[in-house]
Amino acid sequence: MPSFAVDSNKQQMIGTGVVEPVFDWVDDGVKRKPSDVQSRHEDTGMPLWAVECVYRSEDWKRVSTVSEKVTVGALNQPTVQPFRPVVFEGLTVSVRVDRRTNAVTCSWSAESISGTDEAKKSAA
Numbered sequence: 001m002p003s004f005a006v007d008s009n010k011q012q013m014i015g016t017g018v019v020e021p022v023f024d025w026v027d028d029g030v031k032r033k034p035s036d037v038q039s040r041h042e043d044t045g046m047p048l049w050a051v052e053c054v055y056r057s058e059d060w061k062r063v064s065t066v067s068e069k070v071t072v073g074a075l076n077q078p079t080v081q082p083f084r085p086v087v088f089e090g091l092t093v094s095v096r097v098d099r100r101t102n103a104v105t106c107s108w109s110a111e112s113i114s115g116t117d118e119a120k121k122s123a124a
Contacts, residue, residue, distance in 0.1 A: 001094045001096045001107075002094065002095055003092050003093065003094040003095075004092060004093050004095070005090075005091070005092055006092060006093055008087045008088040008089070008091045008110075008114070009087065011055060011091070012055060012056070012085055013053040013054075013085065013086050013087075013091075014053060014055065014083055014085055014086070015051060015052070015080035015081060015083070015084055015085075015086040016052040016053065016067070016080075016083065017052075017080055017082030017083070018051075018052035018080075019049055019050065019051050019077055019078055019079070019080055020050050021038045021039075021047065021048070021049060021050070021077070022038065022039040022048040022049060022071055023035055023036065023037060023039060024037045040073075041073035044073055046073030046074060046075060047073065047075065048071050048072070048073055049071070049072055049073075049074055049077060050069040050070070051069065051070045051071075051072055051078060051080055051113070052067065052068075052069050053067070053068060053086055053108075054066065054067045054068075068108050069108065070086075070091070070108040070109065070110050071109040071110070072088065072109070072110045072111070072112060073111070073112070074112065074113070080113075087113070087114035087115070088112070088113055088114065089110060089111045089114050090112065091108070091109075092109055092110070093106050093107070093108050094107040094108075094109075
């Protein structure tokens with residue numbers, strides 16, 4: 001799946017205020033489902049959080065608003081003000097084609113939210 005770095009200052013993301021933990025997925029023999037164990041970042045070991053954001057997108061000259069969750073690692077649950085800009089450090093998007101629908105799907109992740117303790121530590 002190709003991944004692309006995104007300049008968070010140019011691709012404005014507006015937080016909805018919804019932040020929730022990301023959980024590991026388990027296979028119970030019948031189907032995959034989320035477990036009760038919070039996922040952790042592979043490299044840092046930080047707990048992962050899903051920060052819901054909306055942004056403006058343009059597809060074939062059609063402008064729309066898209067809602068996506070950006071996965072970010074942080075020791076504590078990040079606080080995002082509803083409908084205020086969120087600037088991410090190390091923002092990336094991974095793109096793939098869903099084989100069932102042939103639709104392009106995006107998966108967003110970031111190293112941290114700018115201005116938080118985790119962002120200050122990674123900058124040092």
